[in-house]
Amino acid sequence: MRDIAFGQYYPAKSVLHRLDPRVKILSLTAFLVLVFCTSNFYSLALVATTVLAIVLMSSVPLRLYFKSLKMILFIVLITSLLNLFYGTGDPIYQFWIFKVTLSGIYNAIFVTVRIICLILVSSALTFTTSPTDLTDALERLMKPLTIFKIKVHEIAMMMTIALRFVPLLLEETDKIMSAQKARGADMESGNLIARVKALIPVLIPLFVSAFRRAYELAVAMECRCYQGGQGRTRMKQLRLGARDYVSMGVILLVICGVVLCNVLLPSVR
Amino acid sequence: MSSIKVENLCCTYGAKTPFERHAVKDVSFEIQKGDFVGLIGHTGSGKSTLVSMLNGLIKPSSGKVYVDSVDIWQKPKEIRKFRFKVGLVFQYPEYQLFEETVEKDIAFGPSNMGLSEEEINKRVLNAAKFVGLTDEMLKKSPFDLSGGEKRRAAIAGVIAMDPDVLILDEPTAGLDPVGRNVLLSQISQYQKARNNTVILVSHSMEDVARVCNKVMVMNKGEMFMFDKTQEIFARADELNSIGLRVPQITRVTDRLREMGLDLPKGILTVDKAVLEITELLKKEGRL
Amino acid sequence: MEFITAQNLTFSYIDEEQTQVNIEKADKVLDDVSFTVKKGEFVALLGHNGCGKSTVAKHLNAMLLPHSGKLYVNDIDTALEDDEFTVRRMVGLVLQNPDNQLVASIVEEDVAFGPENLGIEPKEIRVRVDEALKAVDMYEYRNQPPHKLSGGQKQRVAIAGIIAMEPSCIVLDEPTAMLDPKGREEVMSTIKKLNREKGITVVLITHYMDEAVDADRVIVMDGGKILTSGTPQEVFSQVELLKRHRLDIPQVTELCYKLRACGVNIDTLSLHTDDCVNKLAEVLL
Numbered sequence: 039m040r041d042i043a044f045g046q047y048y049p050a051k052s053v054l055h056r057l058d059p060r061v062k063i064l065s066l067t068a069f070l071v072l073v074f075c076t077s078n079f080y081s082l083a084l085v086a087t088t089v090l091a092i093v094l095m096s097s098v099p100l101r102l103y104f105k106s107l108k109m110i111l112f113i114v115l116i117t118s119l120l121n122l123f124y125g126t127g128d129p130i131y132q133f134w135i136f137k138v139t140l141s142g143i144y145n146a147i148f149v150t151v152r153i154i155c156l157i158l159v160s161s162a163l164t165f166t167t168s169p170t171d172l173t174d175a176l177e178r179l180m181k182p183l184t185i186f187k188i189k190v191h192e193i194a195m196m197m198t199i200a201l202r203f204v205p206l207l208l209e210e211t212d213k214i215m216s217a218q219k220a221r222g223a224d225m226e227s228g229n230l231i232a233r234v235k236a237l238i239p240v241l242i243p244l245f246v247s248a249f250r251r252a253y254e255l256a257v258a259m260e261c262r263c264y265q266g267g268q269g270r271t272r273m274k275q276l277r278l279g280a281r282d283y284v285s286m287g288v289i290l291l292v293i294c295g296v297v298l299c300n301v302l303l304p305s306v307r
Numbered sequence: 308m309s310s311i312k313v314e315n316l317c318c319t320y321g322a323k324t325p326f327e328r329h330a331v332k333d334v335s336f337e338i339q340k341g342d343f344v345g346l347i348g349h350t351g352s353g354k355s356t357l358v359s360m361l362n363g364l365i366k367p368s369s370g371k372v373y374v375d376s377v378d379i380w381q382k383p384k385e386i387r388k389f390r391f392k393v394g395l396v397f398q399y400p401e402y403q404l405f406e407e408t409v410e411k412d413i414a415f416g417p418s419n420m421g422l423s424e425e426e427i428n429k430r431v432l433n434a435a436k437f438v439g440l441t442d443e444m445l446k447k448s449p450f451d452l453s454g455g456e457k458r459r460a461a462i463a464g465v466i467a468m469d470p471d472v473l474i475l476d477e478p479t480a481g482l483d484p485v486g487r488n489v490l491l492s493q494i495s496q497y498q499k500a501r502n503n504t505v506i507l508v509s510h511s512m513e514d515v516a517r518v519c520n521k522v523m524v525m526n527k528g529e530m531f532m533f534d535k536t537q538e539i540f541a542r543a544d545e546l547n548s549i550g551l552r553v554p555q556i557t558r559v560t561d562r563l564r565e566m567g568l569d570l571p572k573g574i575l576t577v578d579k580a581v582l583e584i585t586e587l588l589k590k591e592g593r594l
Numbered sequence: 595m596e597f598i599t600a601q602n603l604t605f606s607y608i609d610e611e612q613t614q615v616n617i618e619k620a621d622k623v624l625d626d627v628s629f630t631v632k633k634g635e636f637v638a639l640l641g642h643n644g645c646g647k648s649t650v651a652k653h654l655n656a657m658l659l660p661h662s663g664k665l666y667v668n669d670i671d672t673a674l675e676d677d678e679f680t681v682r683r684m685v686g687l688v689l690q691n692p693d694n695q696l697v698a699s700i701v702e703e704d705v706a707f708g709p710e711n712l713g714i715e716p717k718e719i720r721v722r723v724d725e726a727l728k729a730v731d732m733y734e735y736r737n738q739p740p741h742k743l744s745g746g747q748k749q750r751v752a753i754a755g756i757i758a759m760e761p762s763c764i765v766l767d768e769p770t771a772m773l774d775p776k777g778r779e780e781v782m783s784t785i786k787k788l789n790r791e792k793g794i795t796v797v798l799i800t801h802y803m804d805e806a807v808d809a810d811r812v813i814v815m816d817g818g819k820i821l822t823s824g825t826p827q828e829v830f831s832q833v834e835l836l837k838r839h840r841l842d843i844p845q846v847t848e849l850c851y852k853l854r855a856c857g858v859n860i861d862t863l864s865l866h867t868d869d870c871v872n873k874l875a876e877v878l879l
Binding site: 217219221223246 | 362387391394397404415416420450
Binding site for chain 2: 642643644744745771772774775776777801803840841842844845846848849852853856857858867870871874875878879
């Protein structure tokens with residue numbers, strides 16, 4: 039339960055790691071939109087190549103990317119199968135009520151590549167950006183929202199603390215489960231109701247412990263002079279450097295490229 | 308009669324990946340009924356993994372665990388049976404308390420065994436007595452107890468299953484000297500009264516020296532030593548070589564012996580040291 | 595020079611609604627506690643759980659204010675000071691459970707948390723964080739997430755987080771209670787080093803006697819009162835008193851004490867292994 043690959047930071051010193059997290063978040067957002075704007079194979083190929091380049095540039099072992107892909111393998115399979123069989127046009131191959139058409143195949147390829155691209159770029163972001171950098175960047179990007187009375191700093195602080203305590207609580211769940219199993223708790227058999235009931239001896243201690251931790255953390259934060267976002271400085275200043283501008287330029291080029299491909303080149307599908 | 312026997316026990320995490328790690332490597336031993344064994348070693352030496360294999364919480368990668376001469380993994384479906392025979396108290400067991408009252412919490416284990424109400428009650432009261440919880444405390448919510456009392460309530464929850472072997476993983480961690488002493492003597496009394504096998508996982512050499520008659524030393528997943536307490540602490544050099552220490556009193560008497568004082572090896576308690584030194588002085592007519 | 599002066603502190607935990615009358619009656623957690631801590635001193639505060647030592651700790655950095663009596667930190671009355679952060683930046687408090695006092699998911703960012711709250715210049719924070727991490731020997735772990743560290747390492751990061759705020763004094767509330775022997779040793783040597791090399795005043799709250807023997811001064815508490823205080827030598831020589839209050843004494847001290855009771859000629863009781871061996875060798879050989 040403890041090795042959740044998705045969203046785990048992998049420390050390294052690649053260009054991607056050193057990019058400004060705000061640039062990375064904005065680029066990711068751009069990519070998410072872009073992936074769905076690809077209307078022909080040329081633009082899809084362009085996006086896919088860019089994504090692959092990003093993955094390769096991240097100095098994160100490919101194994102980790104495969105791990106996060108594995109988690110959504112099922113979704114990819116289902117959606118591509120559905121697309122495969124729901125194409126229109128003349129069937130190339132048919133059995134029973136299923137018919138495979140050329141447009142179906144194209145759709146399936148599109149969907150698969152799109153989902154894989156989505157997962158890869160978002161993984162690249164979370165692998166190369168520490169969770170604290172992420173929340174920090176989000177806090178700064180969301181700063182304009184304070185005029186709508188949204189407590190941006192508080193939200194970011196909650197995210198930071200959640201990130202810090204999730205691994206801890208997972209570990210604790212493991213421990214409590216073992217302890218209750220050692221007292222003969224049966225968590226593997228029985229019907230749904232029995233299983234839910236068997237969770238009570240785990241959940242109650244877990245909540246009690248989470249509240250105790252929260253209380254202690256609050257005391258510790260007060261000891262360290264925490265008084266909300268007011269008057270707070272940050273050690274890590276975010277300043278856009280040359281490489282940030284360059285990468286923003288590259289992203290813009292890719293966007294233009296996709297638009298051009300979509301408009302100028304023939305649609306193959 | 309041996310109550311627990313282990314043959315070539317191994318536990319490997321992440322087998323066949325670059326992260327392969329042997330938590331326990333080829334460990335074999337036999338513990339007799341009525342033994343009070345201290346299990347010592349550094350954090351990460353495999354102690355916790357080892358004890359979790361003894362009650363079937365972790366399945367060994369290879370090797371066998373026998374409880375009362377029965378291979379516990381013979382019928383994997385019946386593994387729960389052995390969790391009642393080998394009671395395991397985890398570190399900071401107070402974090403497992405969850406019921407409305409202490410009484411109900413202690414009854415959790417026995418009721419999982421499917422015993423009659425009457426039998427459960429009897430066991431709860433018995434277990435509470437062993438750890439010195441009063442009737443008044445039994446009616447309280449476990450969350451209203453003090454730290455030391457919570458710890459004892461949690462231990463009672465395992466004792467109430469009446470296991471043949473009781474394993475305690477650092478039962479005194481974080482307690483103050485009074486809490487530590489009280490708990491240790493309660494465990495010691497329990498062990499004597501039932502003549503059960505008890506395994507005490509501990510970092511405190513002083514505690515182990517005080518209550519255990521045998522000591523097992525784990526190092527880097529392997530069993531480094533297993534012998535009578537006195538014999539183990541007489542091998543101070545070997546313990547030092549893996550970064551473990553003998554009790555302070557043993558260190559002092561060892562060094563005095565090296566300086567030429569005629570003291571026996573493996574003195575474990577202050578009283579024993581006082582006795583030996585005064586005898587020596589009396590023999591020489593200096594006292 | 596006295597850095598901390600506590601005069602007749604009393605304190606009890608009471609509900610908000612309780613009246614003045616009840617305060618008098620309520621169980622006093624602190625009962626007429628007076629002591630001083632000099633600048634640069636290493637003071638150990640000993641006692642059982644629930645003896646009031648953690649309550650003292652929270653008074654020292656103005657997390658709690660005394661119900662009666664006065665507490666001065668660097669001549670500032672903690673009860674009169676409007677801005678509790680003035681006191682808190684002078685006296686840093688390290689708590690027992692290292693897991694529950696680290697805020698950020700990266701070591702160096704956690705250490706920066708305190709200075710960031712104080713509104714210090716980013717460049718200066720960087721310098722302080724690096725220095726603090728070096729002072730506790732955790733610099734090479736600066737980019738690690740805390741949950742990958744051992745207990746002793748986490749606790750040292752917590753200490754770094756406090757010293758990065760550059761307090762004159764750190765108070766540690768049972769910092770080793772949840773650690774294994776190796777972690778305890780790491781943390782203890784870090785504390786001693788900070789006291790010796792950086793001149794930081796240290797108040798160490800503990801129930802381990804062997805951690806107190808290296809302090810400049812020991813204060814023993816029981817039942818909300820101060821039982822005795824003095825140099826470790828003076829305090830641990832009062833074996834009867836400590837035993838009566840069910841406090842531990844180091845094994846070597848007990849050995850010397852019992853041998854002396856048997857008529858062996860020992861003048862002062864030893865606190866350390868080496869000292870004890872030498873002394874006994876002198877008498878016995």
